[in-house]
Amino acid sequence: MDPRLAAIAPIGLLALSATVMNVAWYWHLKTPSRPLLAAVALSWLIALGEYALMVPANRIGAQTYSLAQLKTIAEVCSLIGFVFVAWVVFGQKPVPSQLAGFALIATGAILVFRGASI
Numbered sequence: 217m218d219p220r221l222a223a224i225a226p227i228g229l230l231a232l233s234a235t236v237m238n239v240a241w242y243w244h245l246k247t248p249s250r251p252l253l254a255a256v257a258l259s260w261l262i263a264l265g266e267y268a269l270m271v272p273a274n275r276i277g278a279q280t281y282s283l284a285q286l287k288t289i290a291e292v293c294s295l296i297g298f299v300f301v302a303w304v305v306f307g308q309k310p311v312p313s314q315l316a317g318f319a320l321i322a323t324g325a326i327l328v329f330r331g332a333s334i
Contacts, residue, residue, distance in 0.1 A: 217279065226277030230290050233269035234297035240266060242301055288328040295321060 240262035244255035270290070277286045295318055302308040310318070 217276065219280070222276055222279045226273045226281065226286065227289055229269050229273030229276070231293045231297065233266050233273060234290065234293035235300060236262060236269065237266040237294065238297040238301040243305065246305065284328055288325045292322065292325050
């Protein structure tokens with residue numbers, strides 16, 4: 217695989233995967249009257265789509281990134297996906313303290329990618 221594609225494709229796939237997973241985790245809150253078992257079943261069905269994106273992302277990404285870097289990319293994408301789903305689906309815009317917390321997490325991500333150069 218082209219090294220540039222091996223570097224970029226996992227990020228796109230992980231971003232899509234994280235957004236789908238956030239939908240699986242939170243969408244059922246829009247219909248609290250739905251029986252819990254139905255919400256769990258629907259969430260698992262949605263999560264199957266997430267796995268269909270996550271597994272290839274990690275398989276491709278392992279050619280370019282360490283496992284710690286892949287996990288860090290996935291977590292940053294999960295936070296971005298969460299903000300997107302919370303805002304678009306639930307109308308909850310992030311407040312300054314949440315953005316500050318996310319910035320601290322991003323700082324941690326930078327440290328993971330700097331690795332042994334510290």
